[in-house]
Structures are given as C-alpha cells and as structure tokens.
Amino acid sequence: MTKTGILLVGHGSKKAYNKDLITKTAEIIAQKHPEFIVRCGFMEFNEPTIRESLDSFRQEDVDSIAVVPLFLARGVHIDEDIPGIIGLAPGQKRGIFALNGKEVPLVYADPIGPNPLLADLMMENARAALDLI
Template sequence: MSPSHAIILLAHGSRDPLWRRPVEAVQARLQAAQPDAVVRCAYLELCPPTLHDVVQELATQGIRRIAVVPLFLGAGRHVREDLPLTVEALARAHPALQLRLAPHVGEDERLLQLMADIAAEAAIDQ
C-alpha cells in the first residue's frame, strides 16, 4: 500500500551544502519514526527543491494530505507573510490536496526548553 500522506520540512535554504545536513537529519529521523508517511525537505530559497516542486512531486505520486512544517526559530516576514500566501496558492493550484501549514517549530515550548537545556549544559561544562 502506498502512503497517503506526507510531511514537508521547510527550511530557509543556503548555497552551502553543509547547511542542509541538520535539516536532512531531521528528515531521516522523522522518516524512521513514521514509515507510513513520505517525508521530504524543501527550501524557500538558495537551494533546491522548492516547496512548489515538492508539492507537485507528491501530488503526482497520489499523495492527498500534506503537512508543511516550517523549521524556523523565529517568525520573520517569510513565516508570517510569505509562507501562508504560498501555501494558499499551492492549495488553489492543487484542489485535490489537503494542504496544511503547521506552526513554525520556534513556537513549540518543547524546542524552546531543549535549547535552554543545551545552553545551560554549555555553561556548566566551562
């Protein structure tokens, strides 16, 4: 049976290929944890694939439900303005898809606590 849903991890993007490693590590961990889903990375700019390209690919594979998870700590203009408009446009272009934009990860209390814990450990290790 083929997967019916997908998760797109959306990050900013960089020309430096090493920059993508943490994003791809999250992808690998999530794919291992959710083998019934398709997990893809997409980037706003500076490197492929774009969100548009990944949504198009998934739609042609028969995926019907997609969650877009922005891997951003802060809610700058991209997250607040550009991204909702982009997802709305993609939903209009692909009416058969259930396309949902999740809150950016920087809003999640668990991530904020984890970063505080890591910083506290760094201070202790000095």
C-alpha cells in the same frame, strides 16, 4: 495505500550544514513515522525548492499534505512568502492541492514558536557548554 505527505520547509543557506539540518530532520521524521511520505524544500539558496518538493508529491499516493516550516518564529517568509508559494493567501492555513486528477487537502503548520521542548533543548545546550568550564 495512501499516506499523508509532509513537506518540511527550511530557509536555505549558502552554508551546507544548514541544508543538512533540514534534510537530516526530514530523514529522522521519515524513519520515526513511516506512515508519512516526507520531503523537504527550501525558500532560497538550496534545492529542491518548496515548489519542486510540493510537486514531487504528484508521484506519490497521498491523501493530504502538511507543509511544516522548520522556523522558530513568524516573519515575512512564514506569513507571506511560503503561503504564496504553496497557493495560500496570507493568514490562510488550509487549501487544496491538485494532485494526479484529484484534489487533496493541504494544511500549513505554524513555526515552532515558544515550546517547552525547545526550552529543554536550549538547557541541554547550555549544560553542555557549561561542562566546558
């Protein structure tokens, strides 16, 4: 049975907790959505790299891949670096990924951006901090 691949992309950091945030988020997505095969990859400092994780889908039976950056806003990595790594031109959102003798659609998601869920999370953090007073 084919599934959709999700590649969650993080920046990467020399601080272990930053890698943990991405890997644990990928694990949560995989647990909540077993119909997807979820991987994570990093721009720099951590492994697996974006390319390594994308290539790992070659061992899976996927019919499409969504590359989803866990970034808040647009920047050089979002607009240029990541698209280049996954074989897209800047500004391009759709492409093809050669996978085990077939070509599957590859799509590139936007960063989080302004989102009511993010605002709710920030208010939750603010309330938790205010409880310390």
